[in-house]
Amino acid sequence: MIDSISSCARATTAEEARYRIDRPIAGRSARIIALDASAAQVVLRVAELPWGASKFYSDATAFDIEADLADADVAIMIATAAADAETASSIARACGERGIMTAGLVLGDLADVGDAVSALRPYARNLMVTEDEDDVAAVLIALRA
Amino acid sequence: MLKTEVNELLTQTGPGTPAGNLFRQYWLPALHIEELPENDCPPVRVKILSERLIAFRDSEGRFGLMDEFCAHRGVSLWFGRVEEGGLRCAYHGWKYDVTGQCLEVPSEPENSNFCSKVQLTAYPLVKVGEILWTYMGDPANQPALPEFEFCDVPEEQTYTSKRWQESNWLQALEGGIDSSHVSWLHSGGLKSDPLFKGTKGNEYNLNDLRPFFEVAEADGGLFVGARRNAEDGKYYWRITPYVMPSFTIVPPRGDHPVHGHFWVPIDDENCWVYTFDYHPTRALTKDERQAMKDGYGVHSRNIPGTYRPQENKDVDYLMDREAQKRGETFSGVRGIAQQDASLQESMGPIVNREKERLVSSDTGIIKARQKLRKAVEALRDEGITPPGVDPAHQRVRSAAIVLPQAESFIDSARDAVAVQPGQAHVSV
Numbered sequence: 249m250i251d252s253i254s255s256c257a258r259a260t261t262a263e264e265a266r267y268r269i270d271r272p273i274a275g276r277s278a279r280i281i282a283l284d285a286s287a288a289q290v291v292l293r294v295a296e297l298p299w300g301a302s303k304f305y306s307d308a309t310a311f312d313i314e315a316d317l318a319d320a321d322v323a324i325m326i327a328t329a330a331a332d333a334e335t336a337s338s339i340a341r342a343c344g345e346r347g348i349m350t351a352g353l354v355l356g357d358l359a360d361v362g363d364a365v366s367a368l369r370p371y372a373r374n375l376m377v378t379e380d381e382d383d384v385a386a387v388l389i390a391l392r393a
Numbered sequence: 394m395l396k397t398e399v400n401e402l403l404t405q406t407g408p409g410t411p412a413g414n415l416f417r418q419y420w421l422p423a424l425h426i427e428e429l430p431e432n433d434c435p436p437v438r439v440k441i442l443s444e445r446l447i448a449f450r451d452s453e454g455r456f457g458l459m460d461e462f463c464a465h466r467g468v469s470l471w472f473g474r475v476e477e478g479g480l481r482c483a484y485h486g487w488k489y490d491v492t493g494q495c496l497e498v499p500s501e502p503e504n505s506n507f508c509s510k511v512q513l514t515a516y517p518l519v520k521v522g523e524i525l526w527t528y529m530g531d532p533a534n535q536p537a538l539p540e541f542e543f544c545d546v547p548e549e550q551t552y553t554s555k556r557w558q559e560s561n562w563l564q565a566l567e568g569g570i571d572s573s574h575v576s577w578l579h580s581g582g583l584k585s586d587p588l589f590k591g592t593k594g595n596e597y598n599l600n601d602l603r604p605f606f607e608v609a610e611a612d613g614g615l616f617v618g619a620r621r622n623a624e625d626g627k628y629y630w631r632i633t634p635y636v637m638p639s640f641t642i643v644p645p646r647g648d649h650p651v652h653g654h655f656w657v658p659i660d661d662e663n664c665w666v667y668t669f670d671y672h673p674t675r676a677l678t679k680d681e682r683q684a685m686k687d688g689y690g691v692h693s694r695n696i697p698g699t700y701r702p703q704e705n706k707d708v709d710y711l712m713d714r715e716a717q718k719r720g721e722t723f724s725g726v727r728g729i730a731q732q733d734a735s736l737q738e739s740m741g742p743i744v745n746r747e748k749e750r751l752v753s754s755d756t757g758i759i760k761a762r763q764k765l766r767k768a769v770e771a772l773r774d775e776g777i778t779p780p781g782v783d784p785a786h787q788r789v790r791s792a793a794i795v796l797p798q799a800e801s802f803i804d805s806a807r808d809a810v811a812v813q814p815g816q817a818h819v820s821v
Contacts, residue, residue: 256706256739260559262662265741273394273750322753351753358609358803365801374753375607376760377803383763390751390759392394 275300275392276321280384282306283335284364286328290355294384302393308335313342322349322391325372326384328356333367340371349373353384395746395762403765404561404743406658407443411773412765416442416638417530418772418782420539421657422667423458423518424448424525425555433475442529443660447471448518449480449491457491458527459515464495489513523553524667540784541640542812543653543671551671552650552685556693557700558734561743562639562656562664563762568733569641569654570757572619572633576602578736581722582729588670588681588690592647594793594821597621597629608760609803613637613786615764616810617757618802619644623795629821630802632810634789635761637768637781642791643691645820650677651791652691662742665700668692668730673790674817693730704731706738788812792819 258264280295280302282288288306295304301319305311317323323343325336331354343350352372354364357379365377376383395403406413421441428437429450436449438461447461447470461469463482472483479496481488487508488497493515495508516527517535522544528535543551558565568574575583576598583595601621609616614635623629631644642653650670657665668691670677677685688694693702704710710726717725726735751759768779780786792809796802803810809819 254707254709256709256735260706260738260741262742265745268745268748270748273748324753349753351756362801362804366799369605369607369801370798373603373605374756375605376756377607377609378760379610380763380767382767383760386763387753387756387759389396390394390755390762391753392750 273392276302277319278302278388278391278393279311279316279320279323280304280388280393281308281311281323281325281339283308283325283327283332283368284330286330287326287355290328290381290384291326293381294388297385299388299393302388308332308339311339313339317342317346317348320348322351324387325350325352325368327352327354327361327364327368329361329364331364331367336368336371351375351387353378353387355379355381355384394749394751397745397747399762399766400743400746402769403762404563405661406562407661411769413442414530415765415769415772415779416658417528418534418536418779419638420519420526420528420536422524422655422665423527423657425553425667426520426523426525429456429525436471436473436475436480438469438471440659441527441665442658444529446516447473447480448525449475451475451480451491452478455491456518456520456525457489457493457515458518459489459491459493460513463487464511464513465498487511491515491518522551523548534778536782537784539787541787542673542790543651543669546671546673547676549676550673551669552677552682553667553669554685554692554695555700556666556668556695556702556730556734557659558656558664558666558738559662559706559742560664560734560738560740561661562658564737564740564744565664565666565734566639566641566656567758567761568737569643569656570615570617570633570635570761571755572617572631572644572757573604573606573754576604578723578732579729581720582732585721586689586729587684588649588652589646592649592821594629594631594646597623597821598631606754606756607802608757611635611786611789613781613783613789615757615760616803620802626798627795628798630792630794630796630806632792632794632802632806634791634810635757636787636789637764637779640781640787642789644791644793645818646793647820649820650681650690651818651820653791654691666730666734673813674815688728688730691729693734694728702728702731702734704728704735706735710735790818793821794819795821
């Protein structure tokens, strides 16, 4: 039988979308690490929301690279004006060795957080500078953390 | 991942919807000027934000955009006659001016003023650049006219095309914010397209397929920086501005013209894509303009007399598996525009974002959605005017620039991403 409707025309209708396979999607195991004291408060607040396999660290010195990165998919570093570049560097280096993606969120006005952005830039493959604390949760929800 | 209720909040733009109200705060492209080329030319059907409208150009050159259907019996005014300062319904001769005001009801007595009580919903329609723009919101809040640079340069320096995309506006816009797909989907075009090829920036693009991304707030939306390695420990940055609600500019390549898009919802399952190319300091060459007309660069090759691309879903986008195998095109679809559209339409009319699996390189998309959501809610709950309405927010440029590693792309490129009349764009 010759079908007069193209494959793409048939496949892209709303009706056909109903037949997409509905396989459960596993969440990402994220490590959310505060790099300074103000960021720690943010991390503590966000950690109170319901999350999956992700873990939150309000004190970067308590982050045990060997143990805490063992089953991680992504490390997200949170900073404000005073990010600790040395900590960011050691976490990012460890992530690089383990093939773990790194991301950074710097909270504050761009004019005020330049140092933190500079500290994170070499180490966070994806970096967001934002004045909106809600973006931390938005990123984590989007990543199914 | 985006929860269904947020997805619906952002993708539904009909009358009375929160995102529809957001779009109704802005001047939006409604038609290409070529659609109403002369006074008293035929009227044109237009659908924007799920409203059926008719556009016409009267005997005095005034542009009108109003309810498509005659107030009398609801017939389409597309069949009407544009004559003597108005649009006359073909059924019983009711005549309307560009404001939607009824001027004549021929069946009424000669001295009747009944027509003064008949008014169709109408919106302003104003030419800026090669586009006819409309504002569909509260007339009391009508903002100043748009000041995007591509509309502001002399006409010999700019070119705008238009195409129909069969998907919701948001998944189309997100393609413009997500530059990580360029090195894959459009890799063929970087080597061969006459409006892209032959630049140093292309080498950086193709030599580093794992860019770092940086997203920063802008007054009107965002700047998304994609960073790749360059020589001598420097970084090559491609900076994409996003101006709310749905405007992006692609970072330039060499001295090629700069291009970008404006996505306008037709309804919730279709959108118009207005695509422009302009050069801030010189006229487009004859060859460049012809290449744009032929569907190169980010323009489409449309079916003559329509805005439907030749590579559309009904012909499987003219998929060429041999070209795909040879590497001329990565996906087998010709042209940057339809490479994007084919994949975005394959998601379905409105993609279910609960089923997606975003990664951290999608940060630009995540932030853009968040900005849209916050703007929709702030307008709905507090009446706050959204970013991007102020023309000052629109006077931004994209840039491609090589910077020392220690420098912040947004600090060092602050001048490069602002419109500087008479100065060339910053490009590599």
